[in-house]
Amino acid sequence: MAIINSACTCGRKITVATGADSMSNHRKDGKQAYYPEHLPSVEYNYSIFRCESCGKPASETVKGYEYDL
Ligand SMILES: [Zn+2]
Numbered sequence: 001m002a003i004i005n006s007a008c009t010c011g012r013k014i015t016v017a018t019g020a021d022s023m024s025n026h027r028k029d030g031k032q033a034y035y036p037e038h039l040p041s042v043e044y045n046y047s048i049f050r051c052e053s054c055g056k057p058a059s060e061t062v063k064g065y066e067y068d069l
Pocket of ligand 1: 008052
């Protein structure tokens with residue numbers, strides 16, 4: 001479990017949360033990705049699928065957010 005301050009290959013800063021630090025169950029490996037200036041909360045919980053800057057799948061462009069299967 002960890003909070004990783006990562007970024008997309010385009011430079012967009014993206015935070016990756018794993019294990020107990022993640023609030024997401026969308027993925028089997030439990031990882032959650034979010035924009036550091038928009039922290040997920042109980043009211044607004046989300047996980048990035050595509051980078052908002054370049055539109056590429058975050059699982060392919062964000063270090064630490066690749067699938068752990
Ligand atoms: Zn990007």
